[in-house]
Amino acid sequence: MASGDEFCAVCTEPLSWTGFGPCGHKEACSKCIARLRLIQRNNKCVYCQQESPKVFITRHMGDYTNRLNPTDFESLNGERNDLKLSYFPEMEAYFDDAKHYEEIRSLCGFTHPILQDRSLVFRSLNELRDHIEHTHHRSFCDLCLKDRQVFVSEQILYNPSELQTHEDRGDVTGPLANCNFKGHPRCQFCRIRFYDSNELFRHMETTHEHCFLCRRREPKKFVYYDDYDELHEHFCSAHHCCQFQSCIDQHFIVFETEHELRAHTVKDHADELPKLSGAQRRTMLTIPLDRGAYSGPGLTDADATGGRGRGPPRPGP
Template sequence: MDDSCAVCAEALEWVAYGACAHRDVCSTCVARLRCICDDRRCCICKTESSIVFVTKALGDYTRIINDFLLLPPEPKEGRMGSYWYHEDTQAFFDDVDHYKMIKAMCRLSCSVCDKEESNDGSKRRGKFRNINQLKGHLFHQHKLHMCSLCLEGRKVFICEQKLYSRAQLNQHISTGDSEVDGSESERGGFMGHPMCEFCKTPFYGDNELYTHMSTEHYTCHLCQRQHPGQYEYYKNYDDLEIHFRRDHFLCDDEGCLAKKFIVFQTEAELKRHNTIEHAGHMSRSQRNAALQIPTSFRYRRSSEQDNRQGRGRTFRRDQSENQLSIAIQASLETAQSESTSRDRSSSAQVISDRVDLSDIDPIVQPFESLTATDPETTFEISSSLGEFF
């Protein structure tokens, strides 16, 4: 078995799955999500599963429940027919030992009270209905906190989670060397939870931080191409634009500024872009000369790719100038209506724009609004050609 859990990447020994049948996540991760984060969605397809089934992961031989409706109805904690049911995670197990293990892991109890009780022999162990109740108890009774990042990220029993005073918790998060963490940080492992310096928010680990940075903040696609593997982030697009202006060649045209990411590595590329995109003052022969430069390239910006067919126009080279300008006028109108709708949704498009631009070759980018195939036959003009006039 070389399968690994899609969440924690550890070897997949026990798998938990719901009716959607995605058998890719280990039982500990599923239990932690359901029990601590109160998240009952499948990690793969995001379908909510009221019930999950836990069994040994055996690849093609993994026990498969095809119809979850055939599981015992209205189950109660403990043995249910040939299975064991765990209420807190709403999971059926076909193995009693693994059931007991997950049950112990999810047990919501106060480790401070547990210790006192075992010392004086009393047995009035209070059970907490959910994690928030336990957190409330810890704070009100003992003035202690659990680290919520560790609670969601660390694969240990809830009762094994470390408890911190407010000051210790702050130290734990920022440097990892609080009194409570002691030996663990001396061994050089934990250095505190990494922080997004822009948002001042800590994340459990580097993976979680990276996911945040790549979805919430910006990198320069030009710098990244020059120094692959080196990630420099900008808080928002405005900051990135300042960098574009200072270190690269940004097109200052209003329309291009609104489109974002119209920036070039060299002055020559910017000039070529200006010729193609903003050449309203050129004579017709100059413009025709400019249009003959490109030979074969294509542009890929997925948001435009789908409907390019509809908006773009195809010409024969030898068409009369008159037809050409009618067509260009038409695409100008398209461009205007399109740019207003784009402005409204610009914030939502930022991520996809950024992703798509990163794989556009910088030489190709300036010509993105033109698609020429064979100079003898046809070339295609899409909306941005409107800027010629």
């Protein structure tokens, strides 16, 4: 097959430069291999998943692509390899083309295509960001910088209104416009945004509260309460909450049915019951009938955020 007919298995761009480890599969482009190895810390072949401790990067020419035998990989050892290849240590990659080696190296630095002056060198992300903000009046999205698994030079720059749209609803144009990205969801309690619904879900589950009784009844409905006080109010209004102070202090002593609460009261508070007045005792043993259990709206919009009586969508795969 001619080289022009083949596409990178990762980014689907036409393959002009490829790379492979000892397994010899040349399905990914050199850029994707660099991204996988340097950013995602993944050294596996994209095709057969075999670990490739070292890779050889060369021009993709179909069946005529330069080969390296599995045994040749063993003799590759850093800068002074016998084959006179350019060596990129962080990537554990050997290039047979010095120019392409430079291209890939520059892709990995603190640089961006918006810079017209190619001679500008930045030693840190902050230096690059400051320069772009002051000179080009564009900024990166901090969440994307942190979690979007691409090179800094592949990160998208926005003006203030584009950044707002990016955060709220997703991009109108560019590489993020045609994928599932619909903005960075926000926790409605803390007002903090998260990279995606998985991150938001993790936050809601660890920082806020949910009712285990409602969750048991409807496992696919995600309703959250800001803190335990709010959850306690819900327990008291929607379920059968033990009203003894010791149980209130202990948290989560709440029951699905009146019958269960009564059983708990008789079993765990037998000593305390005689000390109560008749009226108090009646309160403890008489539970108001269903005052209408809370039924918050379910979440339909994939990017609706968590919040009072609302939950983030179930995390995707």
